[in-house]
Amino acid sequence: MNRIGFIGSSLLVVLALLSSMLFVVDQRQFGVVYALGQIKDVITEPGLNFKLPPPFQNVSYLDKRLLTLDSTDAEPVLTAEKQRVVIDWYVRWRITAPSDYIRNVGLDENAGANQLNRVVRNAFQEEVNKHTVKDLLSLKREVLMADVKREVLEAVQGAKPWGVDVVDVRITRVDYVEAITESVYRRMEAERKRVANELRSTGAAEGEKIRADADKQREVTIANAYRDAQKIKGEGDAEASRLYADSFGKDASFAQFYRSLDAYKSSFSKKSDVMVLDPSSDFFKAMRGSGSTANAVAAPAKK
Structure with a gap:
């Protein structure tokens, strides 16, 4: 049993x-x-490898993939016209020479990211100082990013190379600092309100002008229509008077009878109308002589 235990212990030690x-x-x-x-x-190639047991030899690992470094601070940068802006950026980088990286940067990826962040931030500050806000928002942004990438590569590939390669540098956002942004928004709001009020006043004035012109045209149209109506009415009355005169001139008794009928019609326009008159009055003269008048009127019709 002791032998079996020894062999088992030895195997465990060998396996360990x-x-x-x-x-x-x-x-x-x-x-x-x-x-x-x-x-x-x-070791740059994947696979199974051998080394001496600790403490004689140890192994550590570094990521060889393409890494992304995003900006973490919101420190404003001055442009060429002394405007304070905040820039968000990111960098794509990778470790290419692990030995140089460990000697000059650090033992893991975080050490390289921290130092690279400082170098990129300084490069952006230097390059943004040479450009205006308009340049940062136009096609010149590409030139600025290329210049920043060049400066960063010069820094990491200098006298003590970092063993890294910077693949790309990109700006994701350019904005004013919060205080300036608020001021810009207020100025934009005031300008929009001024334009809106100007448009409203112009529209109101134009509306009053249109309404005044419409009222004028309405009054002119009504006046012209009233004039034409009065003219036509006058011509009709004149023609009617002429016809009445011609007709009444041919038979005086008929004319008197017709006028009496008009008077009766005007006097008794409603069933409730009541008149108190002397029966011997001339108002009922046509009624009293209705028989002889009717015969006189009807006599020509028998011919």
């Missing part, structure tokens, strides 16, 4: 030793082997 000597490098990583704190080897 082998597991500490074997390591796998993923295709998305660099494997860096350290020997007593010094870089012994850099």
